[in-house]
Amino acid sequence: MQDILFIVGDRSVTVLEVTVAAGLAMLAFIVLLVFSSLRQIRLRAAADAVAAERIHELEAHLSQLLKSQGEMTGRMQTMAEVFGSRQSDMMRAVNERLDGMGHKLGLSMADTTKQTHEGLRQLHERLAVIDRAQRTITDLSGQVVELQAILANKQTRGAFGQGRMEAIIQDQLAPSAYSFQATLSSGSRPDCLIHMPNGAPPLAIDAKFPLEAFNLLRKAEGDDRLKAAQAQFRRDFTKHIQDIKERYLIPGETQDTAFLFVPSESVFAELNENFEDLVQKAHRARVVIVSPSLLMLSIQVIQAVLRDARMREQAHLIQAEVAHLSDDVARLNDRVGKLQSHFAQANKDIDQILISTDKISKRSRKIEDLDLGEMREVVADQSERLRLVPGDD
Incomplete structure (x- = not known):
């Protein structure tokens, strides 16, 4: 252990010193690790507390959100029902309008087709006229x-x-x-x-x-x-x-x-x-x-x-014909005069006939008004009068 490991400046470093220094360094490191672990534990505890608080708040918010979601779901269902009914009404109205528009469009198409056929017919007629005119021009x-x-x-x-x-x-x-x-x-x-x-x-x-x-x-x-x-x-x-x-x-x-x-x-x-x-x-x-x-x-x-x-x-012939025409006019005038005299006599005879018929009518009315005795006296008087005046009508 007392062996010199190396020399630093004037000092010799032995293996024991190096071992002790290493152990101290290890001890210091372990202490630091313990202090670091404790700090981390405290930090984790504080974080867990904060997390627990936040979880509590989140649970409160979540319950509020669930409640709001329930209310929203109910409203959505209500709106879905309303929209469903309105959509059906709208679809019915749209179908009715589409049917009406289809009918009008059909009538318009029929009218347009008729007008088109009429226009084409007139066009064919005009083309025929133009064709005839072109042939005439040719x-x-x-x-x-x-x-x-x-x-x-x-x-x-x-x-x-x-x-x-x-x-x-x-x-x-x-x-x-x-x-x-x-x-x-x-x-x-x-x-x-x-x-x-x-x-x-x-x-x-x-x-x-x-x-x-x-x-x-x-x-x-x-x-x-x-x-x-x-x-x-x-x-x-x-x-x-x-x-x-x-x-x-x-x-x-x-x-x-x-x-x-x-x-x-x-x-x-x-x-x-x-x-x-x-x-x-x-x-x-x-x-x-x-x-x-x-x-x-x-x-x-x-x-x-x-x-x-x-x-x-032809003047002399015309003059002769005019003279003959004058003679014919004179003869016609004489004959018309004679015819007029005949008509006058006929009118006079008719007037006499009317006088006689009037007298006969008056006498018949007198006969109807008289009785039998008076009738005999009237007949006798008339006979006597006719005997005395035979020329009277």
Whole structure:
């Protein structure tokens, strides 16, 4: 035990010293452990007291919570019952409203379906009308193409103007009042001759308006081409007017005025609006430019003149018929007078008959009022009176 274990500075440390120091250190450690355990025990006791107090408080709170939970459960059950009844009422009301809305929706759908079918029917009808109109437009477009083809050719264009002019004249006048393509003494053949009344010369009508130059005038683009087209149209129109004057205005054989038929109202309007000098030149040459409407009006005037002439030609026949009519009226007047006298005599005879019947009625009433003895005296008196006055009624 006295063996030196180690040396610290000038001091030697033995095993016994180290053992004693270790034992003291162990003892101190044990004491510390005991004090620490005691402290922990005290702390645990204090904590257990606090815990017990808290447990008591928690138990009180728990009992209060259980009580509140019981009350809450009762309220919840009550509210559940109330909500259950209200929910059933609400479901019933909702079902009723849904049924009503379903019925209204069904009616609305039926009405909408009916209106839709009606609209579709009207749409089909309109589509059918549109289809027919489209077919008509297609036919018209084909006819327009044919018309363009006709107007593109000079001969067919002349035939077109001739046809329009002939249709207007044939619709207004009798066949004996006109002649188509008649030959004059000069060998010229106007498109139509209107025969005037009282032996007057016929009226010549030409239907060959120079539409070629006019079409060039319409299609001209630019000032230079327009001026050239206008000059060409003026030359062609002037030449045509001069040809009508030389060929169809024959003194004593035709009227001193001829008609130039323009088969289009638009061409006639443009001619009078933009080429007034040509219209005046035609008037000076005694050539009247007429459109389809003006030709129809002129033909109507001629028709009235022809009708007046025919009436003047038949005036003596009308006068004779009027004289016969006057004689018939006089005879009718005499016969009516005789019939009136017969009626007057018949009325007079009827008045006499009424007087006799009135007397008979009065005498019958007297007979009814008298007795038998008086009746014999009255009969004797009447017999005597009738014997004395045989002509009395």
